[in-house]
Amino acid sequence: MIGRIRIVTQHLMFIFLIYGGRAGIKLGHSLPCFACPYVSGCSGHCYLMALQGKWGFEFAVADLFSYEGFRVLLYFAIFIFLIILLSKFWCGWICPFGTFQDWLAILRKKTGIRESEFSWKTRDGLKKVKYVLLAFLIIIPVLITYAGLHSDFSLPFCQICPAKPIMPLFTGNVDHFALDYTNVITGTFSALSIIIAAAIIVGSFFKDRFFCLFCPMLPLIQLFKKISLLRFEKEADLCSGCGNCHRMCPVDIRKVSDERSNKAVMDEDCILCMKCQESCPEDNVLSLKFLKYRIFLTSRKYFIRNNRS
Amino acid sequence: MKFLIEIKKCFLSLLSHFFLTAVFLFQSVISTAELNLPDTDIQSNSYLYFQYDAKGKEADGSAYQVLKIRTNNTAKNLSEFDSIEAYCRKSSRPGKQDYMAYRVPVEKLNNEYYVKIKSGNYSIFDVYVSGNYKNNTYVAQTVFYLFGDGLKGSTGKPGLVKLPEYLPVFELTESPQNYWPQTGNEFRFLCRVPEGSGSIKQMIVIIDNKKVSRIFTDRNGKFEYIPAHDIKLNKGGTSSYKEIILLNSINRNGKNYTAAFNLLVHRSRTAFLNVKNGAVLFTVSIIFFTAIVLIKRRTFKYK
Amino acid sequence: MNNKSSRGKTGITEKIFKKTIDEYDCEIESLKKRDDYSPVFDYFLNTIKISLFPENGRKNRVNPLAGILCVQAPPEILHALGVDSIKLCSGSIYAQRLSSDMPVLMCPVLKSLAGALRFHNSAAVSPDCFIIPTSCDWVVKLPEMLNQELPEVHFLELPHIKENEKSQSRWLEEIYGLKDRLETLSGKKLNKRNLRDSIRKFSDAWAEFNMLIEYRRKGILPNIWFTVIANSFLQDDIEKWTEHIDIVLRKYKQDKNESTDSRVFLAGSPVFFPNLKIPLLIEEAGMHIIADDICTCERIFPGAVCCDDMTIHGMLKALSERYHKACICPTFTDNERRVNNILNTAGTNEIKGVIFHVLKGCHPYDIESITIEKKLKERGFKFLRIETDYTKEDSRNILTRLEAFKTTL
Numbered sequence A: 001m002i003g004r005i006r007i008v009t010q011h012l013m014f015i016f017l018i019y020g021g022r023a024g025i026k027l028g029h030s031l032p033c034f035a036c037p038y039v040s041g042c043s044g045h046c047y048l049m050a051l052q053g054k055w056g057f058e059f060a061v062a063d064l065f066s067y068e069g070f071r072v073l074l075y076f077a078i079f080i081f082l083i084i085l086l087s088k089f090w091c092g093w094i095c096p097f098g099t100f101q102d103w104l105a106i107l108r109k110k111t112g113i114r115e116s117e118f119s120w121k122t123r124d125g126l127k128k129v130k131y132v133l134l135a136f137l138i139i140i141p142v143l144i145t146y147a148g149l150h151s152d153f154s155l156p157f158c159q160i161c162p163a164k165p166i167m168p169l170f171t172g173n174v175d176h177f178a179l180d181y182t183n184v185i186t187g188t189f190s191a192l193s194i195i196i197a198a199a200i201i202v203g204s205f206f207k208d209r210f211f212c213l214f215c216p217m218l219p220l221i222q223l224f225k226k227i228s229l230l231r232f233e234k235e236a237d238l239c240s241g242c243g244n245c246h247r248m249c250p251v252d253i254r255k256v257s258d259e260r261s262n263k264a265v266m267d268e269d270c271i272l273c274m275k276c277q278e279s280c281p282e283d284n285v286l287s288l289k290f291l292k293y294r295i296f297l298t299s300r301k302y303f304i305r306n307n308r309s
Numbered sequence B: 001m002k003f004l005i006e007i008k009k010c011f012l013s014l015l016s017h018f019f020l021t022a023v024f025l026f027q028s029v030i031s032t033a034e035l036n037l038p039d040t041d042i043q044s045n046s047y048l049y050f051q052y053d054a055k056g057k058e059a060d061g062s063a064y065q066v067l068k069i070r071t072n073n074t075a076k077n078l079s080e081f082d083s084i085e086a087y088c089r090k091s092s093r094p095g096k097q098d099y100m101a102y103r104v105p106v107e108k109l110n111n112e113y114y115v116k117i118k119s120g121n122y123s124i125f126d127v128y129v130s131g132n133y134k135n136n137t138y139v140a141q142t143v144f145y146l147f148g149d150g151l152k153g154s155t156g157k158p159g160l161v162k163l164p165e166y167l168p169v170f171e172l173t174e175s176p177q178n179y180w181p182q183t184g185n186e187f188r189f190l191c192r193v194p195e196g197s198g199s200i201k202q203m204i205v206i207i208d209n210k211k212v213s214r215i216f217t218d219r220n221g222k223f224e225y226i227p228a229h230d231i232k233l234n235k236g237g238t239s240s241y242k243e244i245i246l247l248n249s250i251n252r253n254g255k256n257y258t259a260a261f262n263l264l265v266h267r268s269r270t271a272f273l274n275v276k277n278g279a280v281l282f283t284v285s286i287i288f289f290t291a292i293v294l295i296k297r298r299t300f301k302y303k
Numbered sequence C: 001m002n003n004k005s006s007r008g009k010t011g012i013t014e015k016i017f018k019k020t021i022d023e024y025d026c027e028i029e030s031l032k033k034r035d036d037y038s039p040v041f042d043y044f045l046n047t048i049k050i051s052l053f054p055e056n057g058r059k060n061r062v063n064p065l066a067g068i069l070c071v072q073a074p075p076e077i078l079h080a081l082g083v084d085s086i087k088l089c090s091g092s093i094y095a096q097r098l099s100s101d102m103p104v105l106m107c108p109v110l111k112s113l114a115g116a117l118r119f120h121n122s123a124a125v126s127p128d129c130f131i132i133p134t135s136c137d138w139v140v141k142l143p144e145m146l147n148q149e150l151p152e153v154h155f156l157e158l159p160h161i162k163e164n165e166k167s168q169s170r171w172l173e174e175i176y177g178l179k180d181r182l183e184t185l186s187g188k189k190l191n192k193r194n195l196r197d198s199i200r201k202f203s204d205a206w207a208e209f210n211m212l213i214e215y216r217r218k219g220i221l222p223n224i225w226f227t228v229i230a231n232s233f234l235q236d237d238i239e240k241w242t243e244h245i246d247i248v249l250r251k252y253k254q255d256k257n258e259s260t261d262s263r264v265f266l267a268g269s270p271v272f273f274p275n276l277k278i279p280l281l282i283e284e285a286g287m288h289i290i291a292d293d294i295c296t297c298e299r300i301f302p303g304a305v306c307c308d309d310m311t312i313h314g315m316l317k318a319l320s321e322r323y324h325k326a327c328i329c330p331t332f333t334d335n336e337r338r339v340n341n342i343l344n345t346a347g348t349n350e351i352k353g354v355i356f357h358v359l360k361g362c363h364p365y366d367i368e369s370i371t372i373e374k375k376l377k378e379r380g381f382k383f384l385r386i387e388t389d390y391t392k393e394d395s396r397n398i399l400t401r402l403e404a405f406k407t408t409l
């Protein structure tokens, strides 16, 4: 049930974010999902671009008390507001790049190829990658502004982000798959971008939500976990440890099944797809709350209904 | 559908481009005799020109551009010129003809002359500065965009005036990447000259980084110019630019009239993109990563 | 596969076999005399008896037959490969006499099972393969003690630590091994469609079984009949079993919740037909078993397998995890979740007392009873530990204790 609602939502959001600009919709520059600004006619922009660019870390702090400074803060405030409002729903339900990855996963399922797995150690090791990317996308703009780094390094994450070449394909634009021979830096970045795009496409074909394992947006959203209106909770005592949730999780989160005391079980990598909640066969274990309203509560009844042939 | 139209447009523009180039070459070969060449090399003559200076945003969000007024003749001090005046025409959209002109103050600082153009919104500016020296009249021109985005819409309403009829004068009639002129773009100009001297081809001197070249207008004063790519620009950052000066000079009744247009170009954003090679790299990477996954995949076999 | 020792005992075997049949019949008769008896239970009573006469059960079975011990081997795989399964477990007191050569302190369940396995020591009727997860020591050593009498034993080495990667993939390997073994046995290759269909069938069965559990929780379905139905799991074709559960469910559908008092939770060692001593005594003492965590009752069927990756690997992994990680058999190292299960079920179903059944010689449950007692008492539950075996001698004694326990609730 939830799964179906989610798929419909994802597709609607995909169309809305990728083509919405053509209908005059402008959602600004602060979306906490990969609504890639390189897609012409998109209806809103991924905040990571603003964050790296002149409305983020490329912004000189000295100018804070100006209109531009106000914009920097405003965009950041909107970003935080959107996160507090919907938390990781941005990832699992809205992000068009996530939807794209889900399509690849559906393709894999159709072809009957099994999903790849990481060993627990590798999986835990991969968690660090997104912090490296985050540092990269913060430090380089700062270096450009204050240390005179070559301006071809600007928007470093966008330049290697797989969404940049891939998402514009949906509007028929293949330009971002080009090698840029302008100079060594652009050449390197464009080659890197193409290689990464290929790696992510292959990766997300063989593994659900492969890119999400590295997405630097996740830690940013996670920062506001404590004050987010959406809460993902677990009644650890009621859990049977069956591991259904771990197995169904597209990003292989063990915390939900293994947590034995804490209530808050939204892991940093969680994309709130709610697959774990759907697959939990025990009553009242996992719940999703918006403010004090409960959106979903696991139950055996739901599980049975959902898994009926 | 749109795509088809796009292709058609591309094709037509290519055709017209070839045609025009051919005509131009043909004309320039056979009709040199007709030309009204100035007796001296104008670039060694004096002229006034703009040099782009600081650009930025004010605290209120409006954008500004400072232009330095310079003369090529170092021996001649600007203060020796009389009646240095600056005008500005502002429009909201490229190609929109509802220009309004207003005077811009010329500021002087450490013996250097400046004009500063401000805008609270997205606008296009044509800036003119004229000055006389003895019997000669000089005009410096340029066109640029400003992306102001302020709390206040604009920085006060200037009093509108009629723009003096400078002659000769450049008019940038077509620039393909309006707000981001690039090398390799085709710029089209119209060079207006005093009445009576029309129907002749004029020679435009182009000074691109001390390299001097010449180009001829057609009889109506139209010409196209494609700035060549520049390795130095390519190596610079995304916002690096160069300034190209286009000169036109006319001698009338013993008086020299010279116009110098500053064409600011960035490096080309598209000329060095190679989608084909990119696609090859992409395919190779896809194959490579698929192979890696298939080889490295953990298998569960009961041993 | 008759060997000398058993042939020499044939006369005694025959006698004991007859006695055992009588024991079954007697139990069935007495169940049929109950007020809450209904013909809908006949099917289950008959299937339970099948384990005594495997030849009857196999009459219309052309497939290979595999006997499964314990609850960790996924029957879905057997079904998908067209291998029929039969649950190995026994509650017969007479059958124990055939295993008098075994240790005195041996757990009665396995003693009885060992005896029962000696009834039919011929290849024609006994299972073609024995699938034995290495749960407790008695189980592990059973084939050895039976000494050549079990022809084809396939051990599944059960990792006793659940929550680490090594043991999980170790168990998955065991499941792969089981698959290979069964493929050789049936001469077929496991294919995706069959496995998926099999999982679906078992899911449907589980859904129905789950309704039964719910009916019992509500006090609609008497515990004794629930036990009988659960005990008959895997003795017959899964679809038939499901159908008959559906019939039972339909019978009880109209019934209103009975607000029973003296609701208790039965925990501990297995209770298997015909040894229904403890549940019957509890009933006699006037208490109602509303829930249990016994591996031959509620826990006989883990169910709830769900899987996203519908490839063979994905489904095998789902099965392996569901049958391993969710299992709260006391042989696992860490069983905090077993206590939690008791606490929660008791808490949400207004159960005040927990009766802990320990079969003499059943060490894992014996060991766990201590920690469980402590934790339950901390939370204010009444706790009664009953240690007994299959004999009826101590019945009076136990009844008195149960009655006393009832007054404390």
Ligand code: SF4
Binding pocket: A245, A248, A249, A250, A251, A252, A253, A256, A267, A269, A270, A271, A272, A273, A274, A275, A276, A277
């Ligand atoms: S933990 Fe649950 S909600 Fe979060 S990503 Fe995994 S399955 Fe989805």
Ligand code: SF4
Binding pocket: A238, A239, A240, A241, A242, A243, A244, A245, A246, A256, A257, A258, A276, A279, A280, A281, A282, A285, A286
């Ligand atoms: S699916 Fe539910 S019961 Fe199973 S481990 Fe996850 S939270 Fe626990």
